[in-house]
Structures are given as C-alpha cells and as structure tokens.
Amino acid sequence: MRERELEARLSRVLGRETTPRRLDETAELCRRIVEEETGPAEPGLGFWGFLSGVFRFEWASIGACQAAALLLVGLFLYGAPKELKYIPVYVPLFVLAVVPVLFRGQYCGTGELEAATRASGAQLALARLILSGAANLVCMTALLWLEVRLTGRSRELGRMILYCLVPYLAGMTLLLRLIRGRKKDAIGQCAAMALGSCLFWRASSHVAPGLYELSAVGVWIAACAVFGAFFTREICFLVKADKEGKMYGTVV
Amino acid sequence: MELSFDRLTKHYGSRIAVDRVSASLTPGVYGLLGANGAGKTTLMRMLCAILEPTSGEVFWDRQEVTAMGAAYRNVLGYLPQDFGYYPGYTAAEFLAYIAMLKGIPRETAQRCIRELLETMGLLGAARKKLRTFSGGMKQRVGIAQALLNDPRVLILDEPTAGLDPKERVHLRNLLADYAGDRIVLLSTHIVSDVEAIADQVLVMKNGRFILRGTVPELVRRAEGRVWELTVPAEQARAWEKRATVANLRHEGDRAVLRVIADERPSDDAVPCRATMEDLYLYHFGQEA
Numbered sequence: 001m002r003e004r005e006l007e008a009r010l011s012r013v014l015g016r017e018t019t020p021r022r023l024d025e026t027a028e029l030c031r032r033i034v035e036e037e038t039g040p041a042e043p044g045l046g047f048w049g050f051l052s053g054v055f056r057f058e059w060a061s062i063g064a065c066q067a068a069a070l071l072l073v074g075l076f077l078y079g080a081p082k083e084l085k086y087i088p089v090y091v092p093l094f095v096l097a098v099v100p101v102l103f104r105g106q107y108c109g110t111g112e113l114e115a116a117t118r119a120s121g122a123q124l125a126l127a128r129l130i131l132s133g134a135a136n137l138v139c140m141t142a143l144l145w146l147e148v149r150l151t152g153r154s155r156e157l158g159r160m161i162l163y164c165l166v167p168y169l170a171g172m173t174l175l176l177r178l179i180r181g182r183k184k185d186a187i188g189q190c191a192a193m194a195l196g197s198c199l200f201w202r203a204s205s206h207v208a209p210g211l212y213e214l215s216a217v218g219v220w221i222a223a224c225a226v227f228g229a230f231f232t233r234e235i236c237f238l239v240k241a242d243k244e245g246k247m248y249g250t251v252v
Numbered sequence: 253m254e255l256s257f258d259r260l261t262k263h264y265g266s267r268i269a270v271d272r273v274s275a276s277l278t279p280g281v282y283g284l285l286g287a288n289g290a291g292k293t294t295l296m297r298m299l300c301a302i303l304e305p306t307s308g309e310v311f312w313d314r315q316e317v318t319a320m321g322a323a324y325r326n327v328l329g330y331l332p333q334d335f336g337y338y339p340g341y342t343a344a345e346f347l348a349y350i351a352m353l354k355g356i357p358r359e360t361a362q363r364c365i366r367e368l369l370e371t372m373g374l375l376g377a378a379r380k381k382l383r384t385f386s387g388g389m390k391q392r393v394g395i396a397q398a399l400l401n402d403p404r405v406l407i408l409d410e411p412t413a414g415l416d417p418k419e420r421v422h423l424r425n426l427l428a429d430y431a432g433d434r435i436v437l438l439s440t441h442i443v444s445d446v447e448a449i450a451d452q453v454l455v456m457k458n459g460r461f462i463l464r465g466t467v468p469e470l471v472r473r474a475e476g477r478v479w480e481l482t483v484p485a486e487q488a489r490a491w492e493k494r495a496t497v498a499n500l501r502h503e504g505d506r507a508v509l510r511v512i513a514d515e516r517p518s519d520d521a522v523p524c525r526a527t528m529e530d531l532y533l534y535h536f537g538q539e540a
Contacts, residue, residue: 024314031313053352057345109336113397115302116330117353118322124353245321247302 047127050119054127062101062128066135069097073143082151085212087143087163088201094139095171096194098132102179103187106250115247122241122248125179129238133172140164162220163212169227171197176234179249186250253313254278255299255405255435260308262294262459269294271459272308281431283450284439287536291459292439293333296409299437300330312405326355329403331394333410333439339383343374343393346382350397361400368396371426387414395423399430406430408438412445424449447528457535467528474526474534479511481521496537498530512537 020026073090080086102125105111115121144164148154171194178189210216241248256276262269270291286292297303299310301317301324310317317324337346344365351361369375372392382390391414398406406427412420420442427436428449440446446453447467455463455470463470478498483491488500488507495517499510510524511517512534 027314050352050355057349057352104338108338109334110338112297112302112332113330113335113350113394114353116300116325116328116332117350118325118355118401119353120321120325121302245318245325247304 047123050123051127051130054124055131058101058104058128058131061104062131062135065097065100066094066132066139069093070139070142073139074146077143077146077150084147084151084153084156084160084163085205085209086202087147087160088167089198089205090143091140091164091167092171092194092197092201094136095168095175095197096191097139098129098136098172098175099187099190099194101128101132102175102249103190104128107187111250120242120245120247122238122244122246125248126238126242129176129235136168140168159214159217159220162217162224166220166223166227167197167201169224169231173227173230173234176231176238180234180237182250184250253404253433253435255310255312255437257299257310258308260295260298260310261306262291262298262303263306268459270298270305273456273459273461274308275454275461275464277435277437279431279433279435280451281427281436281438281449283446283453284437284456285441285443285446285453285532286439286456290456292456293409294459295456296330296407296437296439299405300328300407301325302330322355326401327404329398329401329406331398331408331411333413335394337382337390337393339381341382342379343369343382343385343389344378346393347397347400351400354401356401364400364402365396368399372396373422388416388419391415392419392423404434406434406436408436410440411438412440412442420445443527443529443532453528455532455535462535463531470531471526471528474512474531476523476526477512477514477534478524478526478530479513479517479521480508480524481511481518482506482508496533498533 073093076090100107105114105124111121114124119127144157144160147160148157153160174193174197175190178186178193183189204211211219238248254276256274258274259272260270260274261272273291273295284292284295294303298305301310304318312320312324312327315324338349341349347365347368348358348361351365352358356364365378366375369378372395374389374392374396377385377389382393385393391411395408395411398408408427411427412423415423424445427438430436431449431451438445438450450467452464452466453470454461463473482503483506485502485505485507488502488509491497491507491509491511492500496512497509498512501508510530511521512530516523
C-alpha cells in the first residue's frame with residue numbers, strides 16, 4: 001500500500017514540468033564549487049614579469065637590430081659633413097630598426113599562435129615597443145655622444161636632443177598608426193615610411209636651412225609637443241587594446 | 253563546462269566564409285569536416301577570439317569570450333593550420349617562449365615542457381634548432397605548445413597534417429585520452445582520424461553546418477547510397493566521370509567500383525556498408 005502511494009506521489013512529482021527559477025545562480029554556484037575543487041589558478045606573470053620574459057627571449061633580436069642601425073649611423077656620421085642639421089636624417093633608421101621586432105610574429109608566421117595565448121596581441125606589441133624604445137634611447141644617446149665628440153658643440157646639446165626627438169616621435173607615431181590600420185602590407189609600408197623620413201629630413205636641410213638655425217628652436221619645441229601628443233595618443237590606443245585583451249595590428 | 257556559439261558569421265567583403273553557425277560543445281572530441289574553403293579555419297579562429305566575427309557571439313560557460321579576455325585564453329589551447337616558428341629557437345626554447353606568453357611560471361613551464369616533449373617523442377631533439385626539424389616534428393612541437401597550459405578547450409586545425417601513420421595513431425590516442433573532461437575540436441581532411449576518435453562530427457559546407465551527429469548516426473545517413481559494381485576495365489574512366497567513385501580496384505580485365513549514388517547506378521550494382529568516407533564523398537564528391 002505504501003509503495004503504491006509512494007509511486008503515485010513520485011509519478012505526480014516527476015510528471016510535472018518545472019521551470020528553473022534560479023538557473024544562473026545555480027550555474028554560478030556549480031562553477032564556484034568546481035573552482036574550489038580544482039584549486040586556485042596558478043598566479044600568472046604580472047606585466048613586469050611578462051616584460052622581463054619578453055626581454056629574455058627578444059633581447060638578442062632587439063639588440064641586433066638597434067646595433068646594426070647604430071653602426072650604420074656611426075659610419076654615416078664619420079663620412080658626412082659634421083653639421084647638426086643632419087642629425088634628423090639618421091634618426092628614422094632607429095625607427096626602421098623597430099620594424100623587424102614589432103613584426104617578428106607576422107614575418108615568422110607565429111602571430112596567430114601568439115595571439116591565442118594569455119598575453120593578448122596588444123600586450124606583446126606593448127612589451128616589444130617598450131623594450132625597443134629603451135634600446136632606441138640608448139642608441140640615440142650614443143648618437144648624441146658621437147655628434148658632440150665629432151662636432152665639439154656640447155653647448156648645443158639641447159638643439160641636438162630636439163633634432164633627435166622630433167623625427168623619432170613623428171616616425172614612431174606613423175609606425176604605430178600604420179600597424180593599427182591593419183593593412184596587409186604593413187611591414188613594407190612601415191619600412192618605406194622610415195626610409196622616406198630619412199629622405200624628407202635630408203631634403204628639409206637643403207630646402208629650408210633656416211629651420212636648423214638657432215632662431216627656429218621654437219618651431220622644433222612646438223613640433224616636439226605636437227608629435228609627442230600624437231605619439232602618446234597612439235600609445236593610449238595600444239594600452240587600451242591591451243587592457244581589453246584585444247588584438248593589435250594584423251594577426252590573421 | 254561548455255563552449256557555445258550563436259549565429260556566428262564572418263564576411264570577407266561580399267564573400268561569406270561562415271554563415272550563422274550555432275552549436276554547443278561539452279567535454280568530448282568534436283571532429284570538424286569539410287572541403288577546403290568550407291569555413292573551418294575561419295570558424296576556429298573566431299572560437300579562439302583571434303578573429304572578430306561579423307556577427308554572432310562565442311560563449312565560454314555562458315560568458316562572452318571577448319569580454320573574458322585573458323581569462324578565456326587561459327583555458328584555451330590552439331594549433332593553427334599553418335603556424336610558423338622562430339628558426340633560431342630550439343624546440344625547448346620555443347616551448348619556453350610560448351609558456352611565457354601563456355603566463356606559466358618558469359619552474360612549472362620547465363616541468364611541463366619536459367613532460368610534453370617526452371609525450372611527443374621529442375625529448376632527444378629538445379636542444380635542436382627548429383629549422384632542422386622535419387614537418388612531422390614541427391607539427392608535434394605545435395601540438396605540444398597547444399597543450400602547455402593544460403587547456404580546457406583544445407582547438408586543433410589540421411593537427412595530423414604532415415604526420416606519418418604511426419604519429420597519427422599516437423596523436424589520436426593522445427587526444428582521446430586527453431579529451432576526458434575537456435573539449436577538443438579538431439578539423440581535418442583525413443576522415444579516418446575523425447572516425448577513430450570523434451564523439452561528435454560537424455560537417456561544414458559553404459560556411460554552414462550541413463550535418464552533425466555521432467559517427468554511427470552520420471554513417472547511417474549514407475546507408476543505401478553506396479554500391480559496388482564490376483565493369484569491364486575500359487569502362488572505369490567513364491564511370492568516374494559520370495558518378496562519384498569512392499574506390500576503384502582492378503581484378504584482371506575487370507574493374508570493381510565503389511560508387512556513391514542516391515539510386516542504384518546499374519542493375520548489377522550491389523549495396524554495401526557505408527563508411528564516413530562515403531558520407532564525406534557523398535557531400536563533397538563533386539567539389540573534389
């Protein structure tokens with residue numbers, strides 16, 4: 001008798017369709033239980049840990065590119081007339097030396113593989129940019145030191161710094177803009193842009209020699225501020241993409 | 253644990269690579285079959301969140317994957333179809349580099365790399381430069397890098413390409429073991445690989461899933477459409493032109509054909525048991 005009653009009750013309960021009211025809450029609870037059972041995830045690397053990791057693997061290629069650019073610039077400096085107006089002609093070569101580093105994944109075909117890792121494409125690009133930028137600073141310091149030694153015009157170091165910074169910021173801004181534009185042939189475009197910049201600054205020293213007079217320092221300061229602002233804006237785009245875990249540049 | 257996608261679409265200009273595909277994947281091995289250009293790679297790239305869909309969304313445990321960012325990529329292992337490598341790196345260095353990108357601490361990474369190199373039969377070649385590796389060895393390094401973070405979702409695009417039969421069997425067994433409580437999605441042209449390990453098969457054509465189900469379910473769909481007939485050897489070519497011939501075998505001056513057709517192709521044709529390959533040819537025979 002009791003069995004029959006039980007059967008009847010069970011069939012009533014099981015036969016009734018129920019609509020789950022707390023589905024999301026239950027799913028979240030299940031997820032938490034699974035996480036507790038499998039243990040907390042191993043702490044990943046922070047950004048600085050990641051940066052040092054990228055440095056560990058990429059210092060050789062970054063160093064080789066920048067050293068090659070510095071060697072080339074050194075050879076030009078010894079051969080060319082010792083005038084300050086030629087400094088901007090050499091600086092885009094350091095921007096050119098950043099291109100192989102930033103496009104390394106795309107060139108070697110590892111971009112897709114790298115993009116599917118914990119480090120987003122943007123994070124890797126940012127790390128490579130920071131390391132290349134640091135190498136650029138070292139190389140440009142070496143360039144200035146060479147320039148001071150060859151020309152003996154240490155009093156004009158401020159102008160020399162401006163002649164380095166303006167072409168560098170302009171070149172890097174254009175480089176980042178081209179990468180962000182996700183063009184298929186961005187490698188070629190970036191290389192052409194850097195070499196084109198060399199020609200542009202060479203032409204400017206001939207067409208507008210007044211631009212390199214002491215009286216035109218204000219123009220250089222203004223240009224530095226403008227390109228500095230554009231460069232900062234490009235870096236902000238990159239940092240934003242990194243924070244949102246997005247791709248940066250062409251991956252596939 | 254669930255990887256789902258809802259009306260996922262990708263357009264390249266006017267060309268539709270993936271057209272409103274939806275599915276929900278739970279732990280197990282899923283085989284993605286389709287001819288070249290069917291949309292398999294595009295779909296896999298969208299599932300890995302490295303390609304932005306034109307429309308539709310991908311969810312991991314009900315959370316949208318692009319919003320999850322690194323949290324999703326932490327549970328993901330991916331082997332692209334044509335992946336490159338840094339030629340100056342050794343196998344161990346390359347895996348250490350990917351482990352670093354995956355945020356795996358150095359000590360843990362060293363342990364994992366050793367284990368994976370051993371599993372993949374590459375321990376002896378760990379210190380050799382990748383540029384000296386054969387295609388099969390490179391592919392095994394690629395599979396090893398996908399497994400580094402012990403992913404919950406493993407997406408492999410043509411993982412058996414370039415592997416010899418022994419390596420293929422080894423990989424199949426490895427994936428079957430690995431899939432226990434994980435989601436493994438693999439695309440391949442080698443139907444026998446899918447037949448051997450896939451719990452579920454998704455067949456793609458023109459950017460859409462045209463079939464899905466277990467291997468026996470799908471094979472059943474081809475039953476009654478596979479025929480064997482014997483013809484004079486000189487007629488074999490003509491048959492190949494007018495029907496989908498899955499196999500041709502010469503026996504003296506006669507040719508034994510395995511023909512795939514909705515109707516009995518000739519009076520002396522006898523029905524025979526279908527396989528996954530027959531089903532594949534039934535749908536893609538004309539394209540091939």
